[in-house]
Amino acid sequence: MTRCLHTVGAWRRLRVRADLDNLEIGFVPTLGALHRGHASLIERSLAQNDVTVLSVFLNPTQFSDGADLESYPASFFADRETAERLGVDYLFCPSSEEMYPNGYRYRVVENELSRSLCGEHRPGHFDGVLTVVLKLLHIIRPTRAYFGEKDFQQLELVRGLVRDFFLDVAIVACPTLRHEDGLAVSSRNALLSRPQRRQAALFAALLGSRRQPREIRRELEAKGFEVEYIQDSTHRRFGAVRLGGIRLIDNVPLDSLMEETR
């Protein structure tokens, strides 16, 4: 049975009582609205650790746009059921007041990678991510923490955080899961209408194609996408678009680009 904890104090007391110090703890931090992408992280954690902790916390500081936060899909009861079904040991679901007892006075910032790609289009987003990840790592004190490659920039920033601040945790990267039509599995997909959902597949298809970023942008714009960026880095291609206001991101290794099949 999944045990649900709402406060830092409750988790810490349990950590001592259950003598978790001598066990390997896997940790999967999420914003909730769990889907099979999250499930793959949880399953990996269950396989690699004695104990798995899942956190569901819709972190307000990583949403610069209040409307975006408001519309983010939240489904606590379904998430708790998912945790139960998968066999998660502990579900940590704190309030904002619990995580930010003095507001947002202290934060972690990164001044290079966090300013590009998604960071350029969502100012302050990664400050919020890094701040909450650091807090959660301090609270949970896991052996391993699991992050999806779907949010590759976030993954890289968390890896840098762990390295630069000498955190004693292994960051485990898990591959992006995709729907049959190629669209990356994401909580935000639930916000798409049926026609938008069908159209969204084009984003994944073009991003993974051998075309140049400029061409991809033009093609997506012609098809009604609002394109934030399509950008190649050394080994990876990154893209972010909006479809009827709903933001979708994705990334693929450059050496996986495919000829298009039409």
Added chain:
Amino acid sequence: MTRCLHTVGAWRRLRVRADLDNLEIGFVPTLGALHRGHASLIERSLAQNDVTVLSVFLNPTQFSDGADLESYPASFFADRETAERLGVDYLFCPSSEEMYPNGYRYRVVENELSRSLCGEHRPGHFDGVLTVVLKLLHIIRPTRAYFGEKDFQQLELVRGLVRDFFLDVAIVACPTLRHEDGLAVSSRNALLSRPQRRQAALFAALLGSRRQPREIRRELEAKGFEVEYIQDSTHRRFGAVRLGGIRLIDNVPLDSLMEETR
């Protein structure tokens, strides 16, 4: 005998080999140039813990002014002798490259208290302090960490850091030590000429007097001090001055203010 460690890896390996996980570890972080103020922190740590770790690291990121960093008194061999004499168990003295392997990309910032008093006059100073303190706490993983009330604003900011980021360490505050003439003991005092050193006592005397901050500023300026701030908060009076370019800070509880004896 004090054991000297220069790298994070060496300390971590030793921490495991010496089975320090089950001992109480006291930690005294310093910039070096140890004086009896530091000695009082070290003695307190030795009394309260099984093991005491002293760090000597002249943290570049808390000096916005290169000349200030250059002129800061450094005396590694004397510091190592002091550590030996006092009975410090481990001396952690990393290089800048060890502490900032990727430069200063990641940092901790605080956006209220860190902007006032010393923060106003030394932009970025407390970002550097908080960043290095967090790194050191992650590396050393002490039970208790010792900070002097001489740097009261720093002490308050570190307390907030520990609270807001859920760090599992007790912050122990140690009272300011003073010379016979009242001047707070500080590494920077060594930079004062003899006449400046005599004059510096006036700063402590006026700060601790019942006069109003405005009056104190006027008086100090009349005596050749360059005054950065003299400022009362709820319970404490804070001051920072320069004497021939050398920066001195001090603070006293408001309920300790004395009538002047002339």
